[in-house]
Amino acid sequence: MVKLSDEMKAEYAKMKIFPFATASKDGVPNVIPIGMCFLQEDAETIWIVDNFFNKTRENLAENPKGAIYVWGPDIQGCFQIKGDIEVIDSGEEYDTMYKMVKARGEHFPAKFLVKMKITEVFECKGGPGAGDKLL
Structure with missing residues (x-):
C-alpha cells in the first residue's frame, strides 16, 4: 500500500471536513462531507466513520473504492487520496472506532467503520502538474 509523506500527514491534520467521493457500480458519483476521517499511525490507512451514510454505503457495497482530497485555506497545495474500502461492523478496530466516536458525542x-487502504495519491492543484501521480 501507499504511505503518506510527513508533509502530507501534517497537511492532513489541518483538515476539519473532508470531501469523500464514491461511485455506484454504474459509475454514478456521490460526494459527502466527512468530519470523522482519521489517518492511522501507519500513514497508509484512513478510518472513515459511517454515522449517517445512505447512498455512500450503497456505493461501497457495489464498488468498494473511495477518494478524498486535502485542500483548504490553511493547506499548502492540494492532493487527492484514493483507496480500497473495507466496511467493518464488529471486532477490535470497530470497537476502537466506536469508543472514539462516542467520546465526541453520544448522538x-x-x-x-469504513477502512480505506491508500492505493494512490495525486496532485490536485491547478498548473502544469495537475493530476500527476505523487505516490
Whole structure:
C-alpha cells in the first residue's frame, strides 16, 4: 500500500471536513462531507466513520473504492487520496472506532467503520502538474 509523506500527514491534520467521493457500480458519483476521517499511525490507512451514510454505503457495497482530497485555506497545495474500502461492523478496530466516536458525542451512531487502504495519491492543484501521480 501507499504511505503518506510527513508533509502530507501534517497537511492532513489541518483538515476539519473532508470531501469523500464514491461511485455506484454504474459509475454514478456521490460526494459527502466527512468530519470523522482519521489517518492511522501507519500513514497508509484512513478510518472513515459511517454515522449517517445512505447512498455512500450503497456505493461501497457495489464498488468498494473511495477518494478524498486535502485542500483548504490553511493547506499548502492540494492532493487527492484514493483507496480500497473495507466496511467493518464488529471486532477490535470497530470497537476502537466506536469508543472514539462516542467520546465526541453520544448522538453519533457510529454505525460502521469504513477502512480505506491508500492505493494512490495525486496532485490536485491547478498548473502544469495537475493530476500527476505523487505516490
